[in-house]
Each structure stands twice: as structure tokens, then as C-alpha cells.
């Protein structure tokens with residue numbers, strides 16, 4: 107009989123973590139080759155980060171090419187245009203410098219450059235093509251939120267269809283992740299909160315997911331405890347490198363959580379929102395729907411939610427006793443208030459009539475069915491209504 111608690115775990119990404127770890131980039135690249143595509147938004151140049159990368163490489167025999175067209179919720183053409191404009195097959199490696207959007211574009215590009223077609227052919231909702239070969243990706247995150255440097259996912263938006271979908275493949279784990287917290291100190295207060303809340307969501311969802319295992323539990327517990335303490339502090343101490351390092355570490359752990367367990371209902375409901383309304387950031391969609399989903403999901407994993415709620419309450423020094431679904435929801439609301447993320451979907455102009463368009467794409471997402479309580483269509487309608 108198969109042990110229901112059986113799991114396997116093999117780290118696919120070489121991790122270099124710590125202050126000034128960026129200085130190791132040149133050394134890491136030597137094993138891949140010297141023709142490199144650097145994927146980075148224009149602001150990386152303005153912030154001086156691109157120079158920190160390029161300066162290491164220019165003096166040696168590296169041939170550098172650049173791609174910077176990357177929307178904040180990246181769209182399919184960000185990838186497809188790069189493949190058309192660049193002779194992408196010639197790259198020995200792709201260096202992704204930026205947040206989740208940049209890393210998602212780099213991963214999708216690493217697939218499409220090798221086997222052709224459109225990046226949209228490879229997402230799970232179309233599944234027209236399977237990922238076979240990729241160009242190695244070296245991920246250098248500049249936010250602490252998406253965990254994309256440790257995952258096998260690339261999330262893209264198709265603006266024509268108004269939906270988001272994901273390429274899921276073991277082949278797109280970055281080969282190397284260089285996590286240097288000094289690259290996150292410039293992130294403004296609001297973006298620190300938005301991205302940090304995404305990381306918290308990853309850790310919470312992977313912890314309560316029906317696919318969780320002993321390894322992901324251990325990883326997610328540490329991530330939740332760390333974010334609960336560090337995030338409310340770092341948003342008022344943006345230059346504190348120790349807090350930034352804590353957030354970078356928690357983001358890395360939470361990324362592993364989603365890679366080896368998975369996200370649940372909040373991500374299933376959040377993706378269609380920013381698919382249809384791309385100006386709403388991923389972390390904002392999560393913040394808007396989280397308190398009501400926590401209340402809904404609580405009965406499915408009471409012990410784990412009780413632990414989560416105690417850690418979060420401790421992080422914001424909130425006195426609590428007798429945890430139940432309502433209190434769990436209130437603690438999330440209070441945490442979000444402390445980090446400036448008390449958000450409702452109506453803040454972005456959404457009304458009850460807009461909910462209808464979000465239901466089908468939510469139901470098509472596998473994350474609905476890994477939630478500790480599986481939501482019906484009517485539940486999802488009610489949850490969106492609560493979040494308005």
C-alpha cells in the first residue's frame with residue numbers, strides 16, 4: 107500500500123543567497139557560455155542594477171544582448187516579440203534581473219526560443235505544446251514576493267482573451283538563483299507590502315494545500331513566521347538590510363513551497379482578476395480576497411490555520427484567544443491594515459456585475475481543487491461579493 111504521506115523532493119535550482127551574492131554572477135555564468143540575453147525592465151537601468159550586472163561581464167569575453175519590454179502583469183507578446191526580434195536560439199543563458207514579471211518572461215522565453223510557436227501554446231489552459239528544451243535561466247530577484255526564482259511556473263496574460271494562465275514545467279526551474287537582498291532596498295513602501303503579501307500568500311496556501319508534505323510544511327512554517335514578523339517592520343524601515351534579508355529568505359522558502367506543494371483558492375480567484383484588469387497588481391488581488399477566503403477555508407485545516415493565525419497575531423502584537431474562522435479572517439484583515447493593504451475590489455472600480463466574468467476562469471484553475479475546502483460556483487460568487 108502506498109504511504110499517503112509519501113513525497114519526493116529534489117532541489118532543481120542552485121541557490122546563492124546573501125548580501126553581495128550578485129558578485130558571484132560572472133563565475134556562475136562561466137559554465138553556461140558567453141552569449142547572454144539579459145532580461146530586465148528599463149527601471150533596472152535607472153536604479154543602477156543593470157550596471158552592477160553588466161560591469162561584471164563587459165570586461166570579460168561575454169557578448170550581451172538585452173530585452174526590456176516587460177509589462178507588470180507580463181503579456182504573451184512580451185515573450186513572442188523577443189523571440190521574433192532576437193535570434194534567441196544562439197543564447198547560452200538568459201539572465202533575468204527583476205521581479206516576478208521579469209523572471210516569468212525569461213522563463214517563457216527560454217522555452218519559446220528553443221521550440222518555437224507562441225508562449226501561449228505552452229500554458230496549461232491551451233496545452234498545445236509541451237516544454238522540451240530550454241535555455242538555462244539565471245534568476246536575480248529584485249523584489250521579495252513572487253518566489254519565481256525557485257519555481258517551475260511562468261504566469262502570462264493573454265490580453266485578447268482577458269485571461270492569465272501559467273506554463274508549468276520542471277524544465278523551467280531556473281538553473282541558478284542569486285538572491286542578493288541589497289537589490290531589494292530600493293523597493294518603495296507600497297510595493298514592498300504588495301510583493302511581501304504575495305510571498306505570505308504562497309507560504310500560507312502551500313501550507314494548507316492538500317498537496318502539502320512534511321518538507322513543504324517545514325519550509326512554509328518558517329516562511330510564515332518570518333514574514334509575520336519582518337513585513338510589518340520592513341515597510342517602516344525600508345533600508346534595514348537585516349529585515350530585507352529576512353524577507354528575501356522567506357520569499358525564497360515560499361517559492362519552494364509553491365513549487366513542491368502549490369497555491370490554492372486565493373490564487374485561483376486572484377489570477378482572473380488581474381487577467382481581466384491588468385492594472386490591478388497580483389498582490390493587490392490577493393489582499394482584496396484573502397480575509398473572506400481564510401474564513402471560508404478555515405474549517406478544512408483548523409490546526410494549521412490556528413498556527414498561522416497565532417504567528418501572524420504575534421507578528422503584529424495582536425492579543426487573541428479562541429481562534430475560529432471569523433477571528434482568523436479578522437487577524438488577516440488587521441495584518442493587512444498594518445502593512446497598508448486594506449484593499450477591496452471596489453477600490454479598483456469593480457462592481458457586482460463584473461463578478462460573472464471571473465467565475466469560469468476561476469473554476470478552470472486547478473488551484474480551486476487543492477484548497478482545504480473545495481468551493482462551488484456559488485461559493486466563489488459569494489466570496490467575490492464579500493471582497494467588493
Ligand SMILES: [Fe+2]
Nearest residue numbers: 252304308388
Ligand atoms: Fe502569487
